Amino acid sequence: MLRGRAAVAAALLLTVLAACGTDSSGGGQSGAPLGDRPSSKVDVATKDMVAAKKASKVEDCRAGSASDGGLPAVELPCLGGGDSVDLASFEGPMVVNLFQGFCAPCKEEMPALQSFYETYGDEVPVIGIDVMDTVPGVALEEAISRGVTFPMYADPGGELQGGPLTARAVPATYVLSETGEVELLQMGGMTSAGQVKRLVEKKLGITL
Incomplete structure (x- = not known):
């Protein structure tokens, strides 16, 4: 019985690591299921990570000005070093992307999110959160x-x-x-800034 359970657990882990998504009818890629929460003690700002971020154009993590903008009141560390931020300090409109390093569709959609950020970030900022990742x-x-280049945070212990x-x-x-409501925009990878724009406009009822 224990051997059977171990085999199932191993198969699930391999599935998550090897293939983070499959084709979906929506034209993107569906997400991969996540496993159990890893430890919150994972170091998200090692010496090498701090150096890599410093040499890049990734923006610093900065808190917003709200006391309760609608996101959970959870303080997350900045991925690669920097100030921790209480998510509740952010105000909408905003796009929040949850990702992991070994997730193929996560990596594939990064250029689309970055392009959207470069074009519309002044109106609708973007932040990334590396979730439940043992290798940030x-x-x-x-x-x-x-x-x-948009700010990225880390939630290694699954606080969210x-x-x-x-x-x-x-x-x-x-x-x-803007009114503090949090809604799912897309489950699975997005392929272009135009797709992100259309989804944001439809979900938030705005025109960019």
């Missing part, structure tokens, strides 16, 4: 290699699980409205 250095490296930013699979992207 890979996530930072992959993001930097794909030109990501069970709340409005629950990651049932990655990638998962949420939007925060």
Whole structure:
């Protein structure tokens, strides 16, 4: 019985690591299910990560000005070093992307999110959160290699699980409205800034 359970657990782990998504009818890629929460003690700002971020164009993590903008009141460390930030300080509209370093569709959609950020970031900022990842250095490296500059945070211990930013699979992207409502924007990878724009406009009822 124990041997059978071990085999199932191993198969699930291999599935998550090897293939983070499959084709979906929506034209993107569906997310991969996440396993159990790893430890919150994972170092998300090792010496190498800090050096890599410093040499990149990734922006510093900065808190917003709200006391309760709608996101969970959870303080997350900055991926690659920097100030920790209480997510509740952010105000909408905003795009929040949940990702992991070994997730193929997560990596594939990074250029689309970055392009959207470069074009519309003044109106609708973007932040990334590396969720329940035991190797955050890979996530930072992959993001930097794909030109990501928007701020990125880390939730290695799954502090966001069970709340409005629950990651049932990655990638998962949420939007925060001006009135503080958090809604799922897309489960699975997005392929272009235009697709991100259309989804944001439709979900938030705005025109960019």
